[in-house]
Amino acid sequence: MAAFIEAILQTFGIEPDLEDRKSKTKPNGKKPPAEEKKQYLEPEFTKVRVVDFDLKELVVLPREIDLNEWLASNTTTFFNLINLQYSTISEFCTGEICQAMTACNTIYYWYDEKGKKTKCTAPQYVDFVMSLCQKLVTDEEIFPTKYGKEFPNSFESLVKKICRYLFHVLAHLYWAHFKETVALELQGHLNTLYAHFIVFVREFNLVDPKETCIMDDLSEILCTPAPLPALTPAPSATAPSPSSQNHVTER
Template sequence: MTPTATDAQQSAEIQQVIKPVPFFFREKYSELIVKGNFMTLAACPALVEEGEWLAHQLVQQNQLLNGNLKMMQEVDTSTRMPLCNQHNCPKMLAGPHTTYTWLDENKWPVEVPAPTYISYVQKWIDGKVTDVAIFPTDTSNNARHPFASQPSTPSVASPTSNPLSQSSAMGSTGDWLGKSSGFPEHFESTIKSIYRQMFRCYAHLYYGHWQDFWDLGAHKPLNTCFLHFINVGRVYGLITNKDVEPMQPLLNIWMAKDFLKADGAA
């Protein structure tokens, strides 16, 4: 008897149903190392200007992310290679349907190995946060540079281009985020671009290296850092629902537990 188109469709649906759910999308593995309200960690103090607060949050999130990335950059004594290497991770993947590409010198999207992509991101972010035109250090304008103690990033090859084209300025006149603290008009679009790249690194850590974090007993700290990252991004609209789609099942678990607000950025 020849299989029909309906039979093939049903078979595909069955395969989809029985496809194993990644461990990091299962509730029993969504635990954290701290308890409490993450909204408290994100809330801007009453006497702090929001631009300064977001600059502070950004450096904190960058430090936490770099700590998790460093674990995957440590050399495995058995293979003498980092856990995230060009052989294990030839592409910057976040699941079977998401591959992140970099922009080359001609602004063409190109696929690069995950460790190369991550190195580019770290170098690019470091260049942004130490740029006084974006994060001013002139205290005479009531601006304070929150990155004075920014940890040095690993020495890496210089990226050939910014990973994301910058959005247009918030407006040619009037107020903008961080204006009173000396931040430029494009400050908000810059930190949103940085946040999107940081998310991509987190997504790869889950899809490419969750088992490594489990073996190291570090999956709970990873969850905690990522939840804090997502919460800040949602509270201040630094990241969109579309951006976080690859990790949505985990976010759904945390929303069901009231760890995250259900109404994220549009």
Template sequence: MFVKPVQSPLRNTPPHTHTHTHCPLGPHLTIKSTIKTMALCLGQVFSKDKTFRPRKRFEPGTQRFELYKKAQASLKSGLDLRKVVQLPDGENINDWIAVHVVDFFNRINLIYGTVSEFCTERTCPIMSGGLRYEYRWQDGDDYKKPTKLPALKYMNLLMDWIETNINNEDIFPTRVGVPFPKNFQQVCKKILSRLFRVFVHVYIHHFDSICSMGAEAHINTCYKHYYYFISEFSLIEHSELEPLRAMTEKICN
């Protein structure tokens, strides 16, 4: 499964650079038991009753926990996802965004975890999305300039950066009466735009593995939920979504 390294901050990562470097699909799954195990892990993304717990959870009894339960109940009710993402009457928009950012982090982190075994330095030497899009890493410390990295290394650093942010009380306050910082939505926009890159890489380079697990419907549902949410609150620039534009038009319209 997906194991994250030592935490490292990220600053000023460019949205994408054009490249002609090809990142081939990972190898097909050949061992039935491996497929079943990974399919089970992916199923756990969408069920809080399983033994594999998310990295970040909401404390019972808090307003954000109640919002989380409300959002999950709406998802399970079969309501139109476009309506599910709408801000409930009387709720604070920043609380609603915070709940969804954490939930998407948990789900997308696990989605990538199911294919990370097949996302190696050999199969994916560069973090990319097809022939046109390449994502480079910069953190101001170990990586002073935008740097080409294998997809797995990039993902590790990315997930670490996100987890550091959502666990930072100055950005995602959990204490009653503590306000969100003025730049809260800007931070969330950066997190969500970077999580989109995970979808890009998984869909373009590892979708054969996802299909082999029979999990494409689950990932499509997660992506649609994510897409409707960011669209509802204008949280990502349209140019960022270009790598999956054709697919998005097909499954989200």
């Protein structure tokens, strides 16, 4: 936008005010993250997938399977796959580079068991997430594997908690480490994993849409069948207004 305005000013012979322009950026002259171009939305990257079929068929509850068993199996699988996906770029996600757990215009804070709010670096946050998920999915009292063992009454709420945290990790991967993912040629794996995860949590209402809305632009591309070439997709009803794009949300 700044380059566009500068071009217009120069057309009319008006010199742009460099001091004013710098004041709207960070002290180092870089644009705020909310204004950065989302590379992961470019068609050359969104079209890359590991598989190309309707993911809806993968997430629908089979008739002969208990709902809790299905949620447990898929949640454990997503935890392992997202943990593995993050590990591929973990060397680039350091406390110096990712000083906060960010995704789009959101900063995530960690809340401990007592509800204490803590701002931490992205690698610290991800470590908290993976440690908690590992503890839960390997607890026989929560994720039972023995025949006849009952799931606790709190099972669904714990699955929702895990899925919410895993979404944060996926969002951070796209927002902060998509370039490294592309360099490793793993964008197809990430796209497929993200789409599968979103379709799954939508099917069983496991993550509040208010939580996932920051990635709605990507979700609509990866989870919605591609429109016919002659059609132009309508603007998303949940797209943030220009004034809200510079607002940083804290969660």
